Amino acid sequence: xxxxxxxxxxxxxxxxxxxxxxxxxxxxxxxxxxxxxxxxxxxxxxxxxxxxxxxxxxxxxxxxxxxxxxxxxxxxxxxxxxxxxxxxxxxxxxxxxxxxxxxxxxxxxx
Amino acid sequence: xxxxxxxxxxxxxxxxxxxxxxxxxxxxxxxxxxxxxxxxxxxxxxxxxxxxxxxxxxxxxxxxxxxxxxxxxxxxxxxxxxxxxxxxxxxxxxxxxxxxxxxxxxxxxxxxxxxxxxxxxxxx
Numbered sequence: 253x254x255x256x257x258x259x260x261x262x263x264x265x266x267x268x269x270x271x272x273x274x275x276x277x278x279x280x281x282x283x284x285x286x287x288x289x290x291x292x293x294x295x296x297x298x299x300x301x302x303x304x305x306x307x308x309x310x311x312x313x314x315x316x317x318x319x320x321x322x323x324x325x326x327x328x329x330x331x332x333x334x335x336x337x338x339x340x341x342x343x344x345x346x347x348x349x350x351x352x353x354x355x356x357x358x359x360x361x362x
Numbered sequence: 363x364x365x366x367x368x369x370x371x372x373x374x375x376x377x378x379x380x381x382x383x384x385x386x387x388x389x390x391x392x393x394x395x396x397x398x399x400x401x402x403x404x405x406x407x408x409x410x411x412x413x414x415x416x417x418x419x420x421x422x423x424x425x426x427x428x429x430x431x432x433x434x435x436x437x438x439x440x441x442x443x444x445x446x447x448x449x450x451x452x453x454x455x456x457x458x459x460x461x462x463x464x465x466x467x468x469x470x471x472x473x474x475x476x477x478x479x480x481x482x483x484x485x486x
């Protein structure tokens with residue numbers, strides 16, 4: 253079973269700045285199965301990025317994903333006030349089929 | 363527009379069984395998606411519990427062992443979750459979600475639609 257480690261635990265930035273969030277896997281993964289979510293307080297997560305780099309429907313283009321192997325990155329090019337939230341990475345294992353989440357990164361206003 | 367709504371008791375006693383239902387509106391459950399349960403203890407991260415297909419095929423997170431049962435009632439457009447022998451560690455917000463992992467070429471291999479979640483507290 254893969255372990256996903258997200259860093260940093262908390263990221264303090266200002267609106268307009270660039271955010272870089274990391275998701276590191278305990279062993280090499282297929283980028284096909286790496287997904288990112290955003291979660292705001294009291295809400296369900298929202299799917300942002302799938303297949304490591306494809307934006308989900310309706311997601312602004314300031315959100316981008318990249319990476320391969322064990323290192324994956326979510327980048328927010330210019331932070332908007334509504335982007336301050338929790339972010340999770342998630343991987344889908346095919347054998348046996350199951351999902352694993354990282355522990356999350358909190359993006360807070362500096 | 364498909365919507366998901368979880369329902370069930372908000373308080374369950376230790377050693378008893380937690381039972382939740384997820385209603386899928388505006389659409390039949392169909393044969394293009396799995397349907398998952400995911401939980402989030404207060405202030406903590408997300409844990410996938412398991413999923414079900416319209417045929418009744420299920421997959422579970424091994425960490426929860428044999429305490430979990432997920433089922434589907436296509437006539438009612440409902441997904442159900444049962445967790446037996448609960449302890450305080452099962453206290454969490456429970457989400458149902460549409461699970462897009464059926465087709466290799468076109469699936470996101472993630473959860474593209476979520477219910478609002480329901481808090482279940484295990485306490486005597």
